[in-house]
Amino acid sequence: MSIWGELISWYEGNKRDLPWRNTTDAYIIWLSEIILQQTRVEQGMPYFYRFAEKYPTVTHFAAAPEDDILKLWQGLGYYSRGRNMLKTAQLVQQLYGGQFPTSYEQLIKLKGIGEYTAAAISSFSANEVRAVVDGNVYRVLARYFGIDEPINSPKGKKIFQQLADEVMDKQRPALHNQAMMEFGAMLCKPKNPACGICPVHLGCAAFKTNATTYLPVKLKTVKIRKRYFNYLLIMDGEMLLMNKRGESDIWANMYDLPLIETEALIEPAQLFQRHNVKEILGSNMAIKDTSEVIKHVLTHQHLFIQFIILEGQPENLQPNWFYTALDNLENLAMPQRIFIFIKKFFNF
DNA sequence: TTCCCGGCAA
DNA sequence: TTGCCGGGAA
Structure with missing residues (x-):
């Protein structure tokens, strides 16, 4: 038996x-x-x-x-x-x-x-x-x-x-x-x-x-979340508007640009029609240019990032936004993708 | 409300 | 590897 x-x-x-x-x-x-x-x-x-x-x-x-x-x-x-x-x-x-x-x-x-x-x-x-x-x-x-x-x-x-x-x-x-x-x-x-x-x-x-x-052990199938990051590049003279990230998301406590996250890829012009965006930026801003959409792959998320270059000043700064001199950018810890873009954009 | 479970096909 | 589906447990 x-x-x-x-x-x-x-x-x-x-x-x-x-x-x-x-x-x-x-x-x-x-x-x-x-x-x-x-x-x-x-x-x-x-x-x-x-x-x-x-x-x-x-x-x-x-x-x-x-x-x-x-x-x-x-x-x-x-x-x-x-x-x-x-x-x-x-x-x-x-x-x-x-x-x-x-x-x-x-x-x-x-x-x-x-x-x-x-x-x-x-x-x-x-x-x-x-x-x-x-x-x-x-x-x-x-x-x-x-x-x-x-x-x-x-x-x-x-x-x-x-x-x-x-x-x-x-x-x-x-x-x-x-x-x-x-x-x-x-x-x-x-x-x-x-x-x-x-x-x-x-x-x-x-x-x-x-x-x-x-037991039994089962591998977790990490389901990958797609996120769409729309970064805003805003200057005030020689100063660049930055954002300090919170501690509850990726890139915790690091620095990036003002960010508007959307549930899908969106045209910048469309983005600016949004009520909450209008409220923050006001009506005195214009879109000057838009970057390619960059796909950034993380273990558990796929980020689709686009940079939107703006002219003018936002009406309301968010709590974590601040202006900094360009020569201070080297001192701020940024996600590599963001840093590369900024470096290239300002040619340093 | 979200999480977990489960065979096969492409 | 991922999508396919609905029910029951947490």
């Missing part, structure tokens, strides 16, 4: 009775697996029943208009799943005469079927020895073996797939895969796992070291 024997016993005693678990019909299993991609069982269940009733075989499915599929899919999200299903159903109809394939190699070629789904269908319908690795399996393996390799890096994915293959109960692939996933969904949950009643907690690395909260 593999180390997961306990798990399979637990599964057999505690599994939910789900409709797609009582069949080896690859079409029905495919239907359920696609619906359950990125989707909770409770949410997918009613959809599964509707699809299975309306399209009892892949031949029925293949004959459906796309509009009907999408209508039935409505509310499930990730609508490309529905569109891909139709393509796959039609292909299965053509290539295999409506006999849904059960081998991993055939399945993986179909639209909307990736490694996970191919492993699931082939193991459930034909007991092919293919270890499924879904979100549940990542979690169970990371915790049980105490692996802190990120599960969403290419390297991590490879490691976890290999491990899953290695520890798989090869005598009963379908049962093993079901057990792993059910266990992850019911006991080894993302938050507050039920270690107290876990059948394998004694062998679990994360349980022993109290690390379930930290």
Whole structure:
């Protein structure tokens, strides 16, 4: 018995009775697996029943208009799943005469079927020895073996797939895969796992070291914010109007030029139509020139910077604005982009 | 209200 | 790598 024997016993005693678990019909299993991609069982269940009733075989499915599929899919999200299903159903109809394939190699070629789904269908319908690795399996393996390799890096994915293959109960692939996933969904949950009643907690690395909260490790996908910086270049005689930055944003406490940030790229002329800008600058300023838009890439933000050269004096200086002599510019700490522009502009 | 979760395709 | 979607938890 593999180390997961306990798990399979637990599964057999505690599994939910789900409709797609009582069949080896690859079409029905495919239907359920696609619906359950990125989707909770409770949410997918009613959809599964509707699809299975309306399209009892892949031949029925293949004959459906796309509009009907999408209508039935409505509310499930990730609508490309529905569109891909139709393509796959039609292909299965053509290539295999409506006999849904059960081998991993055939399945993986179909639209909307990736490694996970191919492993699931082939193991459930034909007991092919293919270890499924879904979100549940990542979690169970990371915790049980105490692996802190990120599960969403290419390297991590490879490691976890290999491990899953290695520890798989090869005598009963379908049962093993079901057990792993059910266990992850019911006991080894993302938050507050039920270690107290876990059948394998004694062998679990994360349980022993109290690390379930930290495993699995997932790389944060830093979402990049786009920001649009409109810098104003304003002179008073030989003095340049500068801005001292606050401490809550990038370039904290450094110096740059008076800045008007917008949610999108904007023409300087448009910018000056804005109520809040008018209020600060008044009506005595004219646009003399505008620089190219410079893209400045930071880890978590992309800045689109343009410099607007103005003539005249603003009516209201903001609290952090001040005039300084040009020969003092060398002494002020500025972001490199700003410094380069100013240096070039004043030719020093 | 925001955050987190999750397979596949391009 | 990023976009695709909706639901449930925080």
